[in-house]
Amino acid sequence: MFEKMLRDNHLKITPQRLAILKEIQKFGHISIDEIYENIKESNPSMSLATVYKNLTFMQEAKIIDEVKLPNQKQRYELVKNPHIHLVCEQCGSIIDMELESSMQQLKELCADASQFKIKETSIAMIGICPKCQA
């Protein structure tokens, strides 16, 4: 429920914000340009500055997350359970893999060894997806 997420964070509910969230949801992992270009098709007055501003707000509100991958443009996704990104370097597809206990284990191992208080974990694996292997 995007309306509620926005409301809970004192962000006004605007068609632009809902459109941005819908695009992110639809594509899973999407770049700034793609968001902008896609929305412009149905709303030609959409401004790129609005996309930037709202991505920042919604990231601060922990509604969305940025996804930074080696040799790729920044992307965005909805906040979800901790997960690993599997990235195909051939076709560019990205899938999420929830391996909660393994991630938790690794996090604890790191925390113990380093004395860091760890808040977030960011894991990506880059390779070739099953389709592209064929």
Add this chain to the structure above:
Amino acid sequence: MFEKMLRDNHLKITPQRLAILKEIQKFGHISIDEIYENIKESNPSMSLATVYKNLTFMQEAKIIDEVKLPNQKQRYELVKNPHIHLVCEQCGSIIDMELESSMQQLKELCADASQFKIKETSIAMIGICPKCQA
């Protein structure tokens, strides 16, 4: 031995390249601007374009790696054994943690579950370092 690394990749050995590599080595994880500003102190004619071009070449040659972290400028490091980045969100410090077998385990788990052929793994943990906790 930076000379050898360059030579092996058919890259000419220039003072600029050596200076860039020395900066990266010295700081461990360093941004493009920092490299440029630091080198300019001893070599004022150093050009930012040269930094960009060489970072690209040396990344292609697998001498250096780019390090992308949430909410941070891109950084560079020398290629080393697979490791995890521990990032302090307070003071910005980054340390490397080699947990080879755990990383290998996680990689295999992901590969099995996804059928991806995984080539690289990128792991960062964001939190507060021991010093900043005090």
Add this chain to the structure above:
DNA sequence: CTTCATGCAAATAATTTGCAGTAAG
């Protein structure tokens, strides 16, 4: 010598900002 790298300036791309007008609550 020949090839490749550098540095500069110009071009392009990415992101941010200020502000007047407009929509949300």
Add this chain to the structure above:
DNA sequence: CTTACTGCAAATTATTTGCATGAAG
């Protein structure tokens, strides 16, 4: 009504490119 959001244009920042000169092999 009041506050916050949008869209535009301008400003800033980041990155890339072309090319003449110079250094490396």
